[in-house]
Every structure is written in structure tokens, then in C-alpha cells.
Amino acid sequence: MADWVEACAVDDVDEEDVIRFDHGGRSFAIYRSPDDAFFATDGFCTHEKAHLADGLVMDDIIECPKHNGRFNYKTGQAKGAPVCVNLKTYPVKVEAGKVMIDIG
Amino acid sequence: MTAASSTKRDYSLVGESTRRAIETGLASAEWYHTDVPRKTMKELMQRSDGPAIRDTMIWIVAILGSAAGIVRFWGTWWVVPFLFVYGVLYGSSSDSRWHECGHGTAFRTRWMNDVVYHIASFMLMRNPVQWRWSHARHHTDTIIVGRDAEIAVMRPPDLLKAALAFTGILDFRNSLPTLVRQSFGTLSEDEKSYIPEMEQQKAVVAARWHMVVYAATIAVAIALRSWIPLVLIGLPRLYGTWHMVLTGLLQHIGLADNVTDHRLNTRTVYMNPISRFIYWNMNYHVEHHMFPMVPYHALPKLHELIKHDLPVANPSMWHAYREVWPVLLKQLKYEDFYLKRELPPTAKPYRGEFHDLDVTAAAAE
Numbered sequence: 001m002a003d004w005v006e007a008c009a010v011d012d013v014d015e016e017d018v019i020r021f022d023h024g025g026r027s028f029a030i031y032r033s034p035d036d037a038f039f040a041t042d043g044f045c046t047h048e049k050a051h052l053a054d055g056l057v058m059d060d061i062i063e064c065p066k067h068n069g070r071f072n073y074k075t076g077q078a079k080g081a082p083v084c085v086n087l088k089t090y091p092v093k094v095e096a097g098k099v100m101i102d103i104g
Numbered sequence: 105m106t107a108a109s110s111t112k113r114d115y116s117l118v119g120e121s122t123r124r125a126i127e128t129g130l131a132s133a134e135w136y137h138t139d140v141p142r143k144t145m146k147e148l149m150q151r152s153d154g155p156a157i158r159d160t161m162i163w164i165v166a167i168l169g170s171a172a173g174i175v176r177f178w179g180t181w182w183v184v185p186f187l188f189v190y191g192v193l194y195g196s197s198s199d200s201r202w203h204e205c206g207h208g209t210a211f212r213t214r215w216m217n218d219v220v221y222h223i224a225s226f227m228l229m230r231n232p233v234q235w236r237w238s239h240a241r242h243h244t245d246t247i248i249v250g251r252d253a254e255i256a257v258m259r260p261p262d263l264l265k266a267a268l269a270f271t272g273i274l275d276f277r278n279s280l281p282t283l284v285r286q287s288f289g290t291l292s293e294d295e296k297s298y299i300p301e302m303e304q305q306k307a308v309v310a311a312r313w314h315m316v317v318y319a320a321t322i323a324v325a326i327a328l329r330s331w332i333p334l335v336l337i338g339l340p341r342l343y344g345t346w347h348m349v350l351t352g353l354l355q356h357i358g359l360a361d362n363v364t365d366h367r368l369n370t371r372t373v374y375m376n377p378i379s380r381f382i383y384w385n386m387n388y389h390v391e392h393h394m395f396p397m398v399p400y401h402a403l404p405k406l407h408e409l410i411k412h413d414l415p416v417a418n419p420s421m422w423h424a425y426r427e428v429w430p431v432l433l434k435q436l437k438y439e440d441f442y443l444k445r446e447l448p449p450t451a452k453p454y455r456g457e458f459h460d461l462d463v464t465a466a467a468a469e
Contacts, residue, residue: 017146047240048132048244049132055397056146056149056150056151056397058151058212063208063397065395065396065397066243066244066396067240067243067244067396068207068208068209068396068397070208070214079214081233081236081237081240081303082236082237082240084300084302084303
């Protein structure tokens with residue numbers, strides 16, 4: 001069942017960047033791609049507990065700040081060692097200048 | 105300089121120190137980071153192919169040029185300078201290429217990092233799969249005894265072993281049999297502790313590829329009745345490794361273990377431009393450990409930005425070794441002894457949760 005929550009304002013995230021969003025004891029990462037689309041994933045790397053929001057966004061890749069593990073943040077796909085487990089992604093929509101994610 | 109109560113260290117990755125590190129929260133802990141605004145850090149982290157392509161072209165041309173010199177002047181004294189240059193490029197600078205490309209920060213383009221990573225791993229006689237994982241562990245648990253697979257000088261220090269490291273003999277004697285063992289499908293318990301199960305077979309396959317190339321090199325040497333193939337492939341790991349050891353030993357030697365602040369267990373040393381080219385700026389080692397996302401070419405800039413929060417960098421390798429030597433001598437008797445480097449007044453103080461005893465001891469001295 002869908003559970004849409006407001007994560008941030010559109011302007012809170014720079015293009016080709018990521019921010020952290022904490023809600024209900026969980027942590028998420030909200031991405032803005034170079035072509036101005038928004039995406040959301042779990043906030044922690046699947047390899048070790050590091051906030052992906054401290055990492056680097058390059059095109060459709062988020063690189064973890066701790067060990068440089070890479071994921072495609074659009075699909076959650078792990079792109080090779082040291083990350084082997086895919087990242088969970090969440091549906092995103094933009095309404096009235098707000099970024100909403102479905103955490104249900 | 106400081107010492108705490110004596111405890112015998114167990115450097116295996118599946119032993120008593122491992123258990124203790126996990127129980128006390130030293131394993132996979134939160135580490136201290138100097139505050140850097142996100143916007144600034146984002147700029148520093150930016151990847152670019154340009155600097156690494158330039159440096160790699162110089163590297164390849166110098167390797168091929170010096171190899172040609174070895175072939176041309178083999179059997180004369182003129183071969184010596186070419187062996188010197190080739191050896192260092194093959195046996196030492198490969199370490200920093202392995203390191204930076206393993207992090208994926210040297211080039212922006214992933215496949216370029218991967219190609220150089222595999223070539224450099226081969227030059228170093230390092231299994232590229234195993235060492236990718238051991239290095240991830242080194243960054244998670246830097247100099248945490250029982251967890252870090254890459255502690256170069258253990259305590260109490262074995263000075264003969266450290267001296268022999270400059271010749272490459274011990275590393276060669278360890279690396280080659282390790283690759284042979286792995287190529288037969290056997291990983292040690294330590295290796296299994298940091299290589300995930302799904303990656304272990306890849307490590308075996310990688311070791312087999314390395315052995316195939318070495319076997320081919322030996323076959324060519326026999327067919328040609330010449331030492332030259334072995335002098336060019338494999339043996340530089342012996343005669344060219346000294347610069348890697350000279351620079352690499354300084355990263356952590358004589359400093360604290362079992363702490364969660366890279367300012368306590370890692371060292372930044374100013375070096376000459378040639379060593380920095382060979383070492384790809386890894387002399388800025390505190391900066392690298394705090395922010396491994398920053399590419400080698402941006403480390404001097406990062407250093408300028410955060411040096412107010414770090415111990416003053418050693419002005420030279422000579423200065424750093426002079427600082428380390430008495431610490432090693434003292435560790436022969438008291439293995440808990442280490443060098444606690446002073447922070448400038450502008451720095452945030454060291455945290456105490458994992459090293460309260462040490463901080464107290466230092467204050468008393």
C-alpha cells in the first residue's frame with residue numbers, strides 16, 4: 001500500500017547531487033539527476049553502514065563515501081565490489097515543488 | 105609519546121583481538137572527520153580522466169623506454185640506470201596505481217580504473233580480488249588489531265623484517281606462494297574473513313590468470329635461454345620495491361592502533377615531486393583516509409583546507425623516519441608505546457572513548 005511522504009523541496013537538492021532524508025527511524029537518500037529527475041533509495045550503503053548522502057553522484061551512479069562502492073541510484077543495481085547487494089529504491093513524484101517518496 | 109597498559113596483540117583476523125574489537129565496538133566504528141562543507145567536498149570529489157590519463161601515459165612511456173634500455177644494454181654496466189628506473193616504476197609505482205584505481209578515484213571512467221588496477225595488481229603479485237576486499241577492510245578498520253588485514257609493521261616491531269622489506273624478498277616470498285595456493289583453490293581463514301563467499305571463486309580465477317602469465321614468462325625465458333623476460337616480469341618485485349616501502353611504511357608506523365581517529369594512526373609527510381609522482385600523492389595519507397572519495401590529484405588542495413585540524417605534517421621522509429626510529433626501539437620493550445602527535449590549537453581535540461587511558465598517560469608526560 002502506498003505511503004507517500006514529503007521528503008524535501010525541489011530546490012533542496014542540487015542537480016547531480018543527493019541529500020539525506022530521515023523518517024520514522026529510517027534513512028533515505030534523495031537524488032536529483034543531471035536531467036532534473038528525482039529518485040530515492042535507502043540511505044545506507046548495502047556493504048557497510050555509511051550514509052550515501054555523503055557520497056558522490058555521477059550521471060546515474062551514486063558512489064559510497066566509505067569504500068567507493070557504486071550503485072545505479074535509478075535502479076538500485078550494485079555495480080561491483082565492494083558492493084554486491086542491490087540498493088532498495090522507492091517511487092518518487094514531485095507535487096507543488098515538493099519531492100514525495102512512497103515508503104510503503 | 106605515550107604508553108598504556110600492556111596487552112599482547114593477536115594479529116590474526118579470526119582470533120582473540122578480532123573478538124575483542126567486535127565486542128568493544130572498535131570494528132566498523134564511526135570515525136572522526138574534519139568538518140568540510142558539502143559544496144566544497146563535492147568539488148574536491150569531482151572525477152576527471154585528464155590527470156590520470158596524462159600520468160598513465162608518462163608511466164607507460166617510461167616503463168617501455170626503460171625496458172627497451174634493459175634489453176639494449178643487457179650484459180653491460182649501462183643497464184644499471186635502466187634497471188633502477190624500470191624497477192621502481194614496476195615494483196613501486198604500481199602500488200599507488202593499484203591503490204587509486206582500486207578506489208576508483210584515479211579516472212572518472214570506470215573501465216580505465218579497472219584496466220590499470222588489474223595491470224598494477226599483476227605487477228605487485230597481488231590477487232586483485234583479495235586485495236580489493238582487504239583494502240576495504242583497511243579503510244573500515246584502519247590499524248584495528250585483529251581486523252585490519254594490511255598492518256605493515258606489527259608490535260613488537262621486527263626490525264630485521266622491516267629492513268628486509270626494502271629488498272622485496274619477504275614480500276616476494278609471501279606473495280608468490282600465496283598466489284600459487286590460491287590458484288589451487290585454497291583461501292586462508294584470514295582471507296575468507298574479509299572476502300565475501302560470492303567473491304571467493306573470483307579470487308581463485310584471478311590467481312590462476314596470474315600464474316598463467318608467470319608460467320608463460322618462464323617458458324619464454326627458457327626458450328630464449330635468457331634472464332631478460334624474468335628481469336622484466338616478476339623480478340622487479342624484488343629489485344624495484346624499495347621506493348614503495350620507503351614511502352608506504354610511513355603511512356602508519358609508530359602511531360597508535362585501536363583508535364578511531366585517523367589523526368592518531370596515520371601520517372602525512374611532505375615529499376619531493378618525483379616521489380609524489382611515483383606515490384600518486386599518497387603522502388597526504390591522513391587526508392586520504394578521512395576522505396577516500398577525493399582523487400589523488402585533489403589531495404594537496406584538501407590538505408590545505410583541513411590542515412588546521414591535523415597534526416603538523418612531517419616536512420620530509422628523513423624527518424619522519426627520525427621521528428619513528430626511537431618509537432620502534434621503545435616498542436621492542438613496551439609494545440603499547442606509540443607516538444601521539446600533537447594537534448595545533450586550531451584543531452578539534454582527540455576523542456577519548458576508545459583511548460582514554462592513552463590520553464591520560466600522554467597528559468602525564
